Amino acid sequence: MGLVNPATENQADETTTVSAVSPNFVTTKLDFLTNWARSNSLWPMPFGTACCAIEFMATAASRFDLARFGMERMSFSPRQADVLICAGRLPFKLAPVIRRIWDQMPQPKWSISMGACASTGGIFDNYSMVQGIDTIIPVDVYVPGCPPRPEGLMYGILLLQKKIKGETITDDALREETLVGPSGLFLPPERVDELSEPFGNSVQQTRSS
């Protein structure tokens, strides 16, 4: 043994791995490295419209400390953001706004639908509210709750990190996104209607009264 790493010199079992010989490089799979880097430096674009945004702020504050997951930088510009967190209900008037923010975010990008209203319309099954933001933009993780506790949102973020770690950069289809025809819709109209169907107590209310 000509080379001796001072850090491991006194250890009983002398290792002969590459890192022991020269700590300046590692070998790994490209996918693993890319996903590791991406999932641990997610910069969120907060789209807070309601009470969920309060819980989101609590998640980012010191007690729950979102920075532990590499998300310490809130990106208030979509150009520098990786993950769109829609925290709160989305009225139809804001639909083109969130769509444009999503379009302005560079790939790779992900989105989290936080809370009942963003995910399904929640209690707002009325004329002015989008029945789930998945009719406007693609959604990766849905966080249930009204509003979700910070632990809930962090669990959703961990799920998203897990999802990112399962991706591969060779699959271009992961990043594909096409609009349906010239309508600007991201899903076919009948799918939007299906997703927006009333559920729970709402089914007792008829459309025309």
Place this chain on the structure above:
Amino acid sequence: MQSQPVSPSIAALRSEFGAAIERHFVSSGQSVAYIARDHSHDVLAWLKDTPGQEYNYLTDVTAVDYRDPERPLEVVYQLRSLGRKDDLRLKVALDKRAPLEVRSVYDLWRGADWLEREVYDMFGITFVGHPDLRRILMWETYAEGYPLRKDFPLRGQFSRAEQTRQALAANPEAHYSLEELSIAEAYGELPKDVQERLARGERGFLK
């Protein structure tokens, strides 16, 4: 049960305007007077400017549509005199078979600007003389009608897919001025071509 005191303003209104004050009553201690549509502006101006009345603060303008389809729509003015610490509620009944029009009180209280826009947006009542009567809550091109009317279905007139399509096609910035978009102050610092595009009325990108 003791009868609740009627605001002295009602008697003053009756002696001043006579038949233009259609009826009045007291509800939960609040005096309410119905005024004829054609005299609404005169009555409100008189209440604002006459010494002894001085209702100088317009708390709210709103409207009511009742379940009974025969019953007229009512525009409600809630007035307050800040000096005398007194309130008065005035209502104007609008027959649904006639055009839903009433004179704007923007010239009396500037605060009526957005209040009247909201009533126009939600009930479809036109305020004659309002300088900028546009929708304020729903977007400009909203085509489903007036949401707070009783004949408006809770989930809207169109299917969800159609509502989503129309909302996405709304291009909201196109309907706002530079001031409303909060970029008027930065206008001078923008590049020439961007200034020209904004001056032409271009907002954002059109799909």
